[in-house]
Amino acid sequence: MLTAECLYSTTMLKLSAQLNDEEFLGTAEDLAAFVSDKLASLGFGDRHRSTERLVRFYAYEGLLSKPERAPDDRRKANFGPLQVRQLLLARLLAERGWDLDRIRTLLHENRIIAQLNKLIDELATPTEAEKLFFRTRGSEEVSLLLSEPDAGSFKPSRHASPIYSSRDFSPSAMPSPRPSRKTSYSTVQQLRQIADSEESPAEALRMMIKKEMARDDLSPAARNLFEQLLAFNPTSRGDEPKTERWTKLRLAHWCEAHFNIDSRITPTKEELQGIVDNFSKALMNKYL
């Protein structure tokens, strides 16, 4: 029989108390799976899931503390309960429209497990004010990182991304915060989309700019730049560039004619004959 105490503990158990992650120690992939499963079991939807790529992205962006090195294999990273909480909070807040800078600042100011537990419980559900003033969209970078990589998609090089460097798995405090910027990964993805676009690259760029301009948080300088770019962008496919094809005709050993016929035009036999007749007549009139 359920007692009042049982009911209380069932209904009032805080989110942080339901993590049961004291024993957790694993790789980026393990961390992603653990937090995804945990959020799913707590009733959060599929949008809140994580992937190994996302974990590495967050680590690169300074949202997750650097993992400990495994004692048996120094090349192997061990994420623990601290990163579980960091990742869980980051996923919850990113899906509620928090940008990465804001999440990073929050996590940097709350570096120990007790503080993170308090934050998780306090921020478990969005307040009315938060729903009004934060756009509930997942971040673009996260959306890209949650999708399965297809052939030829961006693979961060060892030089571009320090997380792939074996030197980085050193037990230390949080990495120093990265300067505020959009990641190069998302920019490369966007440029790749433009380059691979079946429409004209100009049109794809225009669509990308128009999408960016819909952002509320765009700075005036960026908006001005985008407006200038749009002003120079063609609104239609425009004319196809002309392919000039000069044709040389030797009419006689003393006479050579060069013709450039617009490649878009296909003259009929009669039209060509008319041109020849007119040319002959002109020659005769001129020289005879």
Add this chain to the structure above:
Amino acid sequence: MEVMNPPMNQPKIEILPLKKGFLRAAADATHVLVRFVAPAKPADATETPRAPLDLALVIDRSSSMSGRPIAAALESAVRIVRGLRDDDRVTIVAFDDHIEVVQSLIAVTDREALALRINAIDARGSTNLFGGWEEGVKQLAPFTRKDRIARVILLSDGQANQGLLNEQEIFAQVAKAAGAGITTSTVGLGHGFNESLMTGMAAAGEGVANFGQTADDLDEAFEEQFAIISNSFLRQVKVSVQGGSDVQVRLVGEILENGATRSRKLGTLPWDASLVAVIELKIGALAKADALAAVNFEAITKEGEKVKFGPALIALPEVDLVAFSVLPVDADVAALIDEALVAEKIEVIEALTRSHKFAEAKLAFEELLKRPGLSDWAKQKIEYLKRLLDEDAVMAAKEMRYGRTRMMSQTKESTMACYSMDVDDSAEAMKASYLRRKRADGQASKPKPPQGGTTGGQPPQA
């Protein structure tokens, strides 16, 4: 006088007509004063602790704030932080055309560290006022709780020139935040600050609008604001009135309109104080004397619960013209009703001043001074405004804006007394800061202390 007698620790609604009778289908309106009165603090409580505060100090650091304005803003911000409790939290946002979170929301445990951060803010750049305000809201939004008071205090000259500039759209966003539990107060700084934007934001944000030139001027304003918060019995009080059959009603100074129901936000009701509203009734031939109008109040308790009080019915006996002409008038009720009506007239004079029609404005002030039954406070205020109009029309317009808002909305004593009597400065000084009647809104009314004095230099205690 009709009084709804409440249980212990409940507010009471008092309906106080100017005259205890009405003339059916009269050309002139009938005026009724409605008071929403808080009980005295419980005798067994030594202190009724206020709800903890989550405060966003949003400071305009644009280049137009250079010099005295930003010095006043920073010093005021430091004084506010020093007056907060350990369980309060504060966030500091500085804005020009770039928004900087100087300090994200944090418990006020190290006041001096916060003071250092505030004092490091310098003036530069243009003004994205809405962006700065919005960031203040975003810092508070995820942490709003029913049992905490969330407030943005915007310190600015209101000279917005970047980001969202449309005032009505800004007010709509501010009202949205207030509806979600984050109120906004504003402090206008500098001689040329935009009072339309600043008072509009405070009205929409269900907060308080103040202005001043120095930190000492603002000290009094913050002392008042925090005293209200500290002594809060109910917050976000709103009055609404619905006319009975064949009765047109108007709330003097109303801001909201909702079909047949007129409503007005009254602000915070402290313990042992009252909030008033003046209702104007145009009573038609078919009106029912026992149900001329119904008045309702809604508010939020300290615990964050929404509560409603009422309806209180306005009922008056119908009398004939002779009887009506000899009906006595309660002087204090008349004084309060008159102050609200005078405040509306000052709005018209303010519009004349802004259109540079100074001669007409002065004439209008002179007409106001001839009004019979004018309270001493209203008279002193009008005389001050008339003098200021000659000296500094820009500042006069600001004083008119803030002054009429105060006349309309200021918290009153819980007892109906002394409004018709002459203002006694020493008696005013003894009152709680939010009950004092001031002639000038943009200046400290307390004498400035000598060097090392205790008054004015102390942080406003929250």
